[in-house]
Amino acid sequence: MSAEIIRIAPPSGAYDVVVGEGLLDELGDLLASRTFCKDAFIIADSTVASLYLERARTALEAAGFTVGSAVFPAGETHKNLPTLGELLEDMAKARLDRTGTVIALGGGVTGDMAGLAAALYMRGIAYVQVPTTLLSMVDSSVGGKCAVDLAAGKNLAGAFLQPSLVVADVRTLATLDDGVFSDGCAEVIKHAVLADPRLFESLSREALSKDDPHERLISVIARNIDIKRSFVESDEREQGPRKLLNLGHSIGHAVEAASGYTLGHGHAVSIGLSAITKAAEGLGWAEAGSAAAIIDALDRHHLPTSSPYPVDELIGYARLDKKCDADGITLAVPEGIGHASLRHVGFEEFARIIALGTGAS
Numbered sequence: 001m002s003a004e005i006i007r008i009a010p011p012s013g014a015y016d017v018v019v020g021e022g023l024l025d026e027l028g029d030l031l032a033s034r035t036f037c038k039d040a041f042i043i044a045d046s047t048v049a050s051l052y053l054e055r056a057r058t059a060l061e062a063a064g065f066t067v068g069s070a071v072f073p074a075g076e077t078h079k080n081l082p083t084l085g086e087l088l089e090d091m092a093k094a095r096l097d098r099t100g101t102v103i104a105l106g107g108g109v110t111g112d113m114a115g116l117a118a119a120l121y122m123r124g125i126a127y128v129q130v131p132t133t134l135l136s137m138v139d140s141s142v143g144g145k146c147a148v149d150l151a152a153g154k155n156l157a158g159a160f161l162q163p164s165l166v167v168a169d170v171r172t173l174a175t176l177d178d179g180v181f182s183d184g185c186a187e188v189i190k191h192a193v194l195a196d197p198r199l200f201e202s203l204s205r206e207a208l209s210k211d212d213p214h215e216r217l218i219s220v221i222a223r224n225i226d227i228k229r230s231f232v233e234s235d236e237r238e239q240g241p242r243k244l245l246n247l248g249h250s251i252g253h254a255v256e257a258a259s260g261y262t263l264g265h266g267h268a269v270s271i272g273l274s275a276i277t278k279a280a281e282g283l284g285w286a287e288a289g290s291a292a293a294i295i296d297a298l299d300r301h302h303l304p305t306s307s308p309y310p311v312d313e314l315i316g317y318a319r320l321d322k323k324c325d326a327d328g329i330t331l332a333v334p335e336g337i338g339h340a341s342l343r344h345v346g347f348e349e350f351a352r353i354i355a356l357g358t359g360a361s
Ligand code: GLY
Pocket: 139, 140, 142, 143, 145, 238, 242, 245, 246
């Protein structure tokens, strides 16, 4: 079947996102038709490297690229400055020059690390995202955010650098654990709540599954990328409307921190999305019935919708969120299915919102 191509055109430069089946084997041709570069350097984690690194290398070499690679241990705990430093040293040892392109092969952690390595190496070289998880296909591979975690918090050292190309092969979803696939479903539901009642209705009727026909997966992923496109094009550096994409994340990041980062990002966002919607409905900011509808959709995708962590602990972590300013935080708040708004709230009100959304009801 044919692939879908979504053109993303933020102020810093346009690029294609190609979504289809079997695209990993066409990676070299897809890149060669869009670049004059000859050297590619693949970055993957240990899990994805064992599954797809040689396939990607073969496809790139067949199209005439010279290919180097570096592999780092899988897991969010390795998304840090020491691992980033090792990747940069590996790129230098491979004598990658400024005309080279980094290939980020994997999920969100790999995309973040490889994107930041590309942003820093020789003051910035090109990179291509090849997302292999649902979450990285619908969210993190698009929009140019790349970062590593610091001891003080998640994604605290980073940059904005848009990729030159994104290639999403839905066949790679087949090897995902069910929980990792569900992580991506939380971001899909978030996009539907933000901007697409029809998509929300379809997900509520029939949960997305990695075993779905590829036509459905490609169409849902492409629609999600198009929703993200509109936010990234209008506000590339998140000064305004792009903050809406943080729906569910302010409380979600606190939940993730409270779990010691053992809970998947999408699972934490699912709890955060349920909580902010419950609170918004309780405060009269969201249409009646929104919380029940969103919780039902999340349930159908095997995602958690209540927090096992004490409210005080969540409030403590939420105050450390990098989106906080001196007076409080700008929250993305659902108003119903398909529309949301930004509200700046002070810290006391934020604490009340967390208690309302996550406390025993
Ligand atoms: N994941 C939210 C954003 O890229 O802005």
